[in-house]
């Protein structure tokens with residue numbers, strides 16, 4: 001991560017990826033409501049760095 005030389009820090013929230021990985025949870029509450037009983041949130045733009053992967 002040589003970009004730190006520019007005076008920016010890698011975003012700690014997304015580790016510089018700019019996106020937050022979606023998370024899948026398995027819950028008995030969802031059994032029968034989804035095919036595998038999992039609920040997943042989609043990947044989303046990181047709110048901390050607004051998708052840039054770096055913070056000033």
Ligand SMILES: [Zn+2]
Pocket residue numbers: 011012013014015016017018019046047048049050051052053054
């Ligand atoms: Zn971020």
